[in-house]
Amino acid sequence: MSENPEKHHQIEIYPHTHQKRISSRRPLAVWLVVLLLGAVYLALSHAVALSWRDNGRSSASSPPQAVCVQPAALFPSDADGKLEEAYGHISSDAFRSKTIERLSGAVQIKTETFDDLGEVGEDRRWDVFFGFYDYLEKTFPAVHQTLRVEKINTHGLLYTWQGRDSNGLDAAYRKPTVLMAHQDTVPVPDDTIDAWTYPPWSGAYDGTFIWGRGASDCKNQLIAILEATELLLQHGFQPKRTLLLSFGFDEESFGYHGAGNLSAVIHDRYGDDGLAVVIDEGAGFENVWGTLFAKPGTAEKGSTNVEVTVRSPGGHSSVPRDHTSIGILSELITQIEATQYPARLDERNPYFAQLQCGATHAAAFPPKLRKLLARHRPSNASPDHPGHPDPLAIEAAKQGPEIKYLLQTSQAVDIVAGGVKVNAMPERAKAVINHRVNIGETTQVVYDRLTRIAGGVARKHNLTLHAFDGQDEADSILLVAPHSSESSPISPADGSGVSPFSVLAGSVRAIYGEETIVTPGIMTGNTDTRFFWDLTKHIFRFAPGYDPEDQVGGLRGIHTINEKVNVNNHINAVKFFFLFVRNIDEAEV
Ligand SMILES: *[C@@H]1O[C@H](CO)[C@@H](O)[C@H](O)[C@H]1NC(C)=O
Numbered sequence: 314m315s316e317n318p319e320k321h322h323q324i325e326i327y328p329h330t331h332q333k334r335i336s337s338r339r340p341l342a343v344w345l346v347v348l349l350l351g352a353v354y355l356a357l358s359h360a361v362a363l364s365w366r367d368n369g370r371s372s373a374s375s376p377p378q379a380v381c382v383q384p385a386a387l388f389p390s391d392a393d394g395k396l397e398e399a400y401g402h403i404s405s406d407a408f409r410s411k412t413i414e415r416l417s418g419a420v421q422i423k424t425e426t427f428d429d430l431g432e433v434g435e436d437r438r439w440d441v442f443f444g445f446y447d448y449l450e451k452t453f454p455a456v457h458q459t460l461r462v463e464k465i466n467t468h469g470l471l472y473t474w475q476g477r478d479s480n481g482l483d484a485a486y487r488k489p490t491v492l493m494a495h496q497d498t499v500p501v502p503d504d505t506i507d508a509w510t511y512p513p514w515s516g517a518y519d520g521t522f523i524w525g526r527g528a529s530d531c532k533n534q535l536i537a538i539l540e541a542t543e544l545l546l547q548h549g550f551q552p553k554r555t556l557l558l559s560f561g562f563d564e565e566s567f568g569y570h571g572a573g574n575l576s577a578v579i580h581d582r583y584g585d586d587g588l589a590v591v592i593d594e595g596a597g598f599e600n601v602w603g604t605l606f607a608k609p610g611t612a613e614k615g616s617t618n619v620e621v622t623v624r625s626p627g628g629h630s631s632v633p634r635d636h637t638s639i640g641i642l643s644e645l646i647t648q649i650e651a652t653q654y655p656a657r658l659d660e661r662n663p664y665f666a667q668l669q670c671g672a673t674h675a676a677a678f679p680p681k682l683r684k685l686l687a688r689h690r691p692s693n694a695s696p697d698h699p700g701h702p703d704p705l706a707i708e709a710a711k712q713g714p715e716i717k718y719l720l721q722t723s724q725a726v727d728i729v730a731g732g733v734k735v736n737a738m739p740e741r742a743k744a745v746i747n748h749r750v751n752i753g754e755t756t757q758v759v760y761d762r763l764t765r766i767a768g769g770v771a772r773k774h775n776l777t778l779h780a781f782d783g784q785d786e787a788d789s790i791l792l793v794a795p796h797s798s799e800s801s802p803i804s805p806a807d808g809s810g811v812s813p814f815s816v817l818a819g820s821v822r823a824i825y826g827e828e829t830i831v832t833p834g835i836m837t838g839n840t841d842t843r844f845f846w847d848l849t850k851h852i853f854r855f856a857p858g859y860d861p862e863d864q865v866g867g868l869r870g871i872h873t874i875n876e877k878v879n880v881n882n883h884i885n886a887v888k889f890f891f892l893f894v895r896n897i898d899e900a901e902v
């Protein structure tokens with residue numbers, strides 16, 4: 314643990330300055346007195362510093378100890394010649410051209426999912442996943458010959474590599490590892506195809522990037538996992554711990570068909586808390602405060618979509634009412650957008666941990682944030698009442714919207730509908746508002762605020778308010794929340810002992826060097842891991858690929874045009890999975 318540099322400074326500098334003032338011509342007595350005074354001063358200031366730390370939580374000049382401990386770079390101890398050779402092979406030109414071909418091939422298979430898909434087996438649009446599986450089977454022969462492959466709900470893929478010791482005496486140390494990714498991609502709207510530099514299903518390689526829908530969200534992750542597994546199999550690795558690969562096929566539209574069913578099968582087999590660790594797609598790397606951070610997501614914000622419907626009388630528009638349903642809905646939306654949810658940094662929020670990591674390890678950490686961080690107190694807020702303004706959160710949010718929404722509930726009016734005819738006043742107008750709920754708050758915060766705002770508008774227009782009560786009548790404003798989930802449990806992320814987090818962090822530092830700081834991260838979006846909360850506390854949403862030469866990092870163009878992945882970044886992801894599987898196999902977690 315690095316100590317506070319200012320403290321060293323204080324202890325060392327006084328004897329030094331005192332010595333400087335002492336001229337050799339002065340009598341010994343004076344010299345002794347000065348030394349004595351110096352010693353007394355030191356002892357006193359030390360005592361003051363100690364009591365200061367005991368009383369307060371932590372002062373600006375003494376951040377708490379044992380924060381953001383970084384495990385050493387972690388390499389497997391069972392040095393095995395063949396596996397070391399395989400690890401080296403990942404960096405070779407031969408492997409590079411092979412994996413470009415394999416990832417490009419995967420991108421070329423159009424596996425879009427849509428929000429309006431029907432049942433598997435009925436809606437023919439699911440059938441693209443048969444072709445995708447055939448491609449995987451022929452591209453990774455060792456995986457498909459050696460591992461048990463099960464198709465869950467037709468297209469969900471569950472691979473089991475049975476660990477040797479799974480039934481042995483130390484089985485408690487050998488819960489399975491799960492590596493996840495999804496086979497599907499978001500659709501490419503037809504009218505955007507022309508805007509792509511390379512066509513979205515081309516898998517084109519331009520010397521640096523592979524282009525196409527799914528190239529970075531997240532066929533790269535799926536292929537990297539399979540590449541690493543294939544190499545481990547080919548080079549004689551025999552896991553002590555069971556390794557599961559779980560690939561859903563509708564992550565981009567809720568995930569029930571895929572991950573929902575996969576997790577149910579895994580749960581039947583291994584039970585509550587039956588897994589050692591889950592790694593799924595997620596956050597990657599960030600260069601900030603002069604430091605490279607890897608940010609495996611240890612939590613997801615909550616989310617809820619609220620439908621707002623205004624029902625008011627119709628009639629001929631030649632004799633209109635002053636405010637139609639559309640006008641009233643607009644007034645409501647304007648009021649909702651007029652204020653935002655407060656920025657608030659709960660101490661359990663992984664971004665709080667990142668600030669602590671920054672204060673501890675980043676040379677260019679902003680002094681203002683450092684000061685506010687040292688003064689931060691656990692908020693007096695309850696989950697449903699945000700409490701006083703939070704100066705640390707407000708200052709941190711100034712770094713930009715990407716940071717702000719790590720520590721603030723978001724609201725976005727994304728869908729609006731109403732009106733059918735130009736000469737008829739609409740009897741209904743409806744909007745859907747998407748929210749991502751801050752750590753430490755609940756969806757109830759959102760419902761309470763919308764109820765209050767809608768109540769005012771309803772009174773003004775003499776309408777009845779039905780807020781989340783399931784009722785519906787004419788002349789009313791209705792609030793309904795068909796989809797909601799609270800924020801996820803927070804995965805433990807202590808780098809000081811042996812834990813899934815420290816194995817992950819040690820593997821990252823083995824690949825990228827020990828100047829890389831691994832901090833917990835937070836996801837503003839959801840992943841398939843939401844079906845795995847009961848299965849383990851140790852869930853990490855992590856994109857392990859990074860190219861130090863390309864600071865833009867991963868996740869380029871996801872959900873929009875020109876999605877692409879840097880091949881160096883992809884190759885480092887293969888290294889990560891290769892190393893992580895071996896490291897976690899040895900760890901007693
Ligand atoms: C399994 O998938 C079906 C639809 O294919 C869905 O209705 C069901 O809820 C899923 N099961 C789970 C446990 O999510």
Ligand SMILES: *[C@@H]1O[C@H](CO)[C@@H](O)[C@H](O)[C@H]1NC(C)=O
Nearest residue numbers: 773774775776777787788789
């Ligand atoms: C409000 O609506 C009620 C019926 O819903 C009606 O009796 C009343 O007269 C209305 N008041 C105003 C001010 O329009």
Ligand SMILES: [Zn+2]
Nearest residue numbers: 530531564594
């Ligand atoms: Zn994804």
